[in-house]
Amino acid sequence: MGLNEAAIVGIGESACGKVPGQSALQLQTAAARAALEDAGLQWSDIDGLITTPVRVEAWNMPCGVVASHMGLRPAYLSTLDLAGASGAAMIHHAAMAISTGQCETVLCVAGQNLLTHQSRSSAVQVMAESGAAHSQFEVPYGPLVASNYALIAQRHMHEYGTTVEQMAEVAVTLRHHASLNPNAHMQKPLSIREVLDSPMITSPLKRFDCALVSDGAAAAIVTRMDRARDLKSTPIKLLGQGYGLSHSYVGDALQLPLSGAVDSGKKAFQMSGVRPEDIDVAQLYDCFTITVIIELEDLGFCKKGEGGAFVQGGRIGLKGALPVTTHGGLLSAVHPGLGGGFFHVIEAVRQLRGSAGERQVADAKLALVHGNGGSIAIHCTLILGV
Numbered sequence: 001m002g003l004n005e006a007a008i009v010g011i012g013e014s015a016c017g018k019v020p021g022q023s024a025l026q027l028q029t030a031a032a033r034a035a036l037e038d039a040g041l042q043w044s045d046i047d048g049l050i051t052t053p054v055r056v057e058a059w060n061m062p063c064g065v066v067a068s069h070m071g072l073r074p075a076y077l078s079t080l081d082l083a084g085a086s087g088a089a090m091i092h093h094a095a096m097a098i099s100t101g102q103c104e105t106v107l108c109v110a111g112q113n114l115l116t117h118q119s120r121s122s123a124v125q126v127m128a129e130s131g132a133a134h135s136q137f138e139v140p141y142g143p144l145v146a147s148n149y150a151l152i153a154q155r156h157m158h159e160y161g162t163t164v165e166q167m168a169e170v171a172v173t174l175r176h177h178a179s180l181n182p183n184a185h186m187q188k189p190l191s192i193r194e195v196l197d198s199p200m201i202t203s204p205l206k207r208f209d210c211a212l213v214s215d216g217a218a219a220a221i222v223t224r225m226d227r228a229r230d231l232k233s234t235p236i237k238l239l240g241q242g243y244g245l246s247h248s249y250v251g252d253a254l255q256l257p258l259s260g261a262v263d264s265g266k267k268a269f270q271m272s273g274v275r276p277e278d279i280d281v282a283q284l285y286d287c288f289t290i291t292v293i294i295e296l297e298d299l300g301f302c303k304k305g306e307g308g309a310f311v312q313g314g315r316i317g318l319k320g321a322l323p324v325t326t327h328g329g330l331l332s333a334v335h336p337g338l339g340g341g342f343f344h345v346i347e348a349v350r351q352l353r354g355s356a357g358e359r360q361v362a363d364a365k366l367a368l369v370h371g372n373g374g375s376i377a378i379h380c381t382l383i384l385g386v
Contacts, residue, residue: 007235008349010219011034011350012219013034016216016333052339053079053081085373104223107219111336114215132249144202165192167209173317178329190208239385242265244262248377286325296316296324323361
């Protein structure tokens, strides 16, 4: 059985934003229950489990902790850490586990109480100390994750003339999408002027160019296609997938602002047999506004250096040529750490099912999901279809 014989059959989210009084396990359990309800399955149907690490807890085996808490005894279990690419990679690994006969029905779940577990500044410090910077050559200079992306943005601006107004357009568009998402952390509309006038974090990135810190969890259930056809919700197929790695630390990068998305996208398109122009909606990882611009280029939606112009004029809005990150993304909807990119998968499924409500893209049949870990370092691309 190949990877395309597995399908996503259930999706779920916990409450997102600031969710006081909920632990990481409680948030993940809420998301998992919602996914089971969506699929029409029971806990006893789950025989595979994939999780990510939880930064707010000192679990030495996250998949075991989560399985025990949920009362699961999976035949297959794993914890993945590809940073922001983990959410997309979980779907691929679930399909591989099913295709090799390890299990039949996999629960993928990720998320945590990143915001209410500690202060926003403490959460930023935790992420800064999580290994994104080289311990010998970068950490002594005190960079935040945002500092690395600021360097990438400066390089892109220098080489291609990208402007802060173009980056701001990404934030404004994704905030509009979040305003139509009832579970989004931030829903108040933004203007380009508000983005440009927001506090400087690290030049040229302002506050609204940077991702949120949120509480929240998401879950998806993957099973065999022959079983999926008999379940409650429309099954969504994994048509193509790819990984790419351009560097580990930003100081090692040889071709900034070129990223490993070039490789991950090429592999995913080859496997699926479709082209960038065939994609109806793209759920692009958006830890910073510059990230979306670079991913649009490196995934082949526009030429290198043209990403800034591509995002202007409503082109990535819901009625644009390529609707992007339609739930609001990390910039406006939710960012609870490693689980943040998993919400992009959830939104892609909603769009393909036609169940995204006010933010539904008309006649969406093909969706691309892209996850990015580190400083545009490691990448995972999925192409999903009905």
